[in-house]
Amino acid sequence: MATVQVSETALSANDAALTTEMTYAEAIRDALKLEMRRDERIFLLGEDIGIYGGAFAVTRGLFEEFGAERVRDTPISEAAIAGAAIGAALTGMRPVAEIQFSDFMALTMDQLVNQAAKIRYMFGGKAKVPLVMRTPLGSGTGAAAQHSQSLEAWFAHVPGLKVVMPSSPADAKGLLIAAIRDDNPVVFFEHKLLYRVKAAVPTGSYVTPLSQSAVKRAGQDVTVVAFSIMVPRALAAAQRLADEGIDVEVIDPRTLRPLDDTPILESVKKTGKVVIVHEAVGSGGFGGEIAARITESDAFHYLDAPVRRLVGAEVPIPFNPNLERAAVPQEDDIVTAVRRLVREGR
Amino acid sequence: MSYLGILDADLPDLLKTMYHIRAFEEKVDELFMQGAIHGTTHLSIGEEAVPTGALHALRSDDYITSTHRGHGHCIAKGADLNLMMAELLGRESGYCRGRGGSMHIADVDAGNIGANGIVGGGIPIAVGVGLSIHMQQQARVCLCFFGDGAANEGTFHEAINLCSIWRLPVIFLCENNQYGMSMSAKLSMHVASVADRAIAYGIPGESVDGNDVFAVHHAVWQAAERARAGQGPTLIEARTYRYKGHSKSDQNRYRTRAEIDDWRARDPIVIFTEVVRARGVLAPGADTQVRANAYADIEAAYAFALASPEPQVADLLEGVYA
Numbered sequence: 001m002a003t004v005q006v007s008e009t010a011l012s013a014n015d016a017a018l019t020t021e022m023t024y025a026e027a028i029r030d031a032l033k034l035e036m037r038r039d040e041r042i043f044l045l046g047e048d049i050g051i052y053g054g055a056f057a058v059t060r061g062l063f064e065e066f067g068a069e070r071v072r073d074t075p076i077s078e079a080a081i082a083g084a085a086i087g088a089a090l091t092g093m094r095p096v097a098e099i100q101f102s103d104f105m106a107l108t109m110d111q112l113v114n115q116a117a118k119i120r121y122m123f124g125g126k127a128k129v130p131l132v133m134r135t136p137l138g139s140g141t142g143a144a145a146q147h148s149q150s151l152e153a154w155f156a157h158v159p160g161l162k163v164v165m166p167s168s169p170a171d172a173k174g175l176l177i178a179a180i181r182d183d184n185p186v187v188f189f190e191h192k193l194l195y196r197v198k199a200a201v202p203t204g205s206y207v208t209p210l211s212q213s214a215v216k217r218a219g220q221d222v223t224v225v226a227f228s229i230m231v232p233r234a235l236a237a238a239q240r241l242a243d244e245g246i247d248v249e250v251i252d253p254r255t256l257r258p259l260d261d262t263p264i265l266e267s268v269k270k271t272g273k274v275v276i277v278h279e280a281v282g283s284g285g286f287g288g289e290i291a292a293r294i295t296e297s298d299a300f301h302y303l304d305a306p307v308r309r310l311v312g313a314e315v316p317i318p319f320n321p322n323l324e325r326a327a328v329p330q331e332d333d334i335v336t337a338v339r340r341l342v343r344e345g346r
Numbered sequence: 347m348s349y350l351g352i353l354d355a356d357l358p359d360l361l362k363t364m365y366h367i368r369a370f371e372e373k374v375d376e377l378f379m380q381g382a383i384h385g386t387t388h389l390s391i392g393e394e395a396v397p398t399g400a401l402h403a404l405r406s407d408d409y410i411t412s413t414h415r416g417h418g419h420c421i422a423k424g425a426d427l428n429l430m431m432a433e434l435l436g437r438e439s440g441y442c443r444g445r446g447g448s449m450h451i452a453d454v455d456a457g458n459i460g461a462n463g464i465v466g467g468g469i470p471i472a473v474g475v476g477l478s479i480h481m482q483q484q485a486r487v488c489l490c491f492f493g494d495g496a497a498n499e500g501t502f503h504e505a506i507n508l509c510s511i512w513r514l515p516v517i518f519l520c521e522n523n524q525y526g527m528s529m530s531a532k533l534s535m536h537v538a539s540v541a542d543r544a545i546a547y548g549i550p551g552e553s554v555d556g557n558d559v560f561a562v563h564h565a566v567w568q569a570a571e572r573a574r575a576g577q578g579p580t581l582i583e584a585r586t587y588r589y590k591g592h593s594k595s596d597q598n599r600y601r602t603r604a605e606i607d608d609w610r611a612r613d614p615i616v617i618f619t620e621v622v623r624a625r626g627v628l629a630p631g632a633d634t635q636v637r638a639n640a641y642a643d644i645e646a647a648y649a650f651a652l653a654s655p656e657p658q659v660a661d662l663l664e665g666v667y668a
Contacts, residue, residue: 072512074508075507075511078504079500080473083505084473084477086471087411087471087472087488088474088481090474091474093481093482114463119452122445123445123446124440124446125443126441127452127454128668159666160667
């Protein structure tokens with residue numbers, strides 16, 4: 001490309017009135033495709049994302065449409081992938097890197113944490129690093145300890161990064177478009193078990209703003225704060241609890257950093273009870289941050305019971321399917337935890 | 347008229363650059379000793395020929411990535427001495443508005459992608475800059491400075507391999523100053539030269555006398571020609587030496603006085619001055635005037651920095667996000 005072409009497109013979901021049934025993976029692919037058609041500065045790089053189509057088939061077909069220049073297969077070199085994205089982002093491109101499993105983000109940590117996150121601030125606000133790192137996280141596939149973690153809290157701890165965790169196909173598409181258009185480094189965590197989940201997704205291009213928590217289900221009795229895979233589990237649990245007369249409100253932060261905590265605090269003030277659910281290990285997990293935001297705010301005075309966390313067990317993810325299931329909150333666990341908090345106050 | 351690929355007319359400017367680097371570093375050293383600058387710093391006294399020769403081989407719109415020992419790179423790239431000194435004093439008028447300090451001076455718009463506090467941290471970023479140049483079909487190159495210590499980081503391998511397969515316009519320039527903090531390069535590598543590793547990536551590798559402006563210039567110029575012709579990266583080792591310790595905590599317990607004296611006897615500025623005198627491009631004694639002017643420029647930069655305001659504490663959180 002000799003000169004960069006950027007076309008104007010609709011930015012509002014209102015313009016995308018029509019919807020199509022598609023999976024979470026297809027919605028992400030749709031976002032990539034629409035954005036790459038709009039802006040020639042956007043390109044993809046990562047392992048096996050070209051003709052192979054990505055380990056989870058998310059980029060399938062993009063190589064055929066955009067070619068090897070813009071869908072760049074890399075060697076197995078995660079630090080170089082991250083660094084190449086940073087250098088390109090600093091000099092006028094808008095890279096979207098794929099790290100095949102989020103566990104491998106450990107191999108990018110210097111580039112992401114010491115470089116990408118800090119560059120703008122330590123250069124006095126005079127540079128920008130508009131890049132996205134897409135990466136699948138989570139357990140449930142039998143991939144065991146090195147391919148199943150939920151490490152989002154590591155990244156949420158770092159000023160300068162943005163951390164996004166979509167829970168539905170429509171959110172995945174709109175949030176990814178927002179992430180690509182954002183001028184900051186964004187870590188975009190896709191849950192492996194969500195890839196095949198199908199739902200209505202607005203057609204065409206639209207932005208779901210970052211740092212905007214969503215009320216996924218309105219309720220009066222108890223607040224469940226959940227993100228990523230825990231949102232559909234919390235919604236299914238809420239459906240069952242409704243039959244018992246417990247009216248659950250489900251809040252999905254969607255972006256962990258910078259966190260929009262207002263809808264969470266408002267919900268807690270309304271219900272007086274809150275269960276925070278995530279797959280990641282509890283100690284040092286993001287649920288602790290949400291709990292602290294609640295107890296440090298005036299929402300504390302509205303609490304009828306202690307803040308409850310329902311989180312991953314303090315173990316590496318095991319291989320055996322029974323152990324694997326037991327290591328992370330399931331729908332039944334959410335039902336039990338919410339019921340007990342409402343009925344017994346603990 | 348020219349000598350070993352450098353126009354005679356350019357020699358006085360190059361001498362000035364070398365003196366600017368040395369005078370800047372000496373002033374910074376003095377200010378640290380006085381406690382007038384806080385934090386730490388890494389001085390490049392003795393290494394002036396590398397950035398001076400290298401940047402003279404490039405165009406003004408080419409990019410560089412730099413290191414924790416990066417003041418010389420900045421100066422040779424054409425940085426404003428006032429803004430550099432203001433940054434070291436943590437002032438709002440500094441390159442990074444006092445947020446970065448010695449290890450993070452950058453001027454991205456002018457092609458300086460930045461110094462780096464992480465050894466080897468800039469090497470993959472340089473590849474990204476090369477990728478950007480390639481994808482935007484520009485005629486630029488990116489010069490990636492790193493040290494002998496960084497040559498043993500994993501990023502060195504990942505980045506140069508990626509750059510080689512994509513044939514990106516990057517020049518990897520290793521300033522081998524013989525020590526990674528206290529660890530001798532002789533003990534940290536099982537090859538005679540960092541440049542020997544080029545064969546592993548199928549790219550040209552060359553080791554040059556890093557105290558010789560002409561040798562560095564020639565190697566970088568050739569590498570830049572290859573890069574601009576789409577022939578990919580080159581790995582160059584420039585053998586040089588830092589007279590001062592690694593940082594201000596260094597007591598020089600790992601090397602001998604005799605070794606330091608041996609290198610001082612081959613001082614890059616002395617060597618270059620002899621050539622300048624021999625070429626007769628300066629009137630007799632004029633090189634001492636170049637030196638005096640350079641030191642005066644640094645004093646003026648210090649005065650500018652001292653007169654500059656500190657950042658406002660109220661602005662602490664500003665600039666984290668775009």
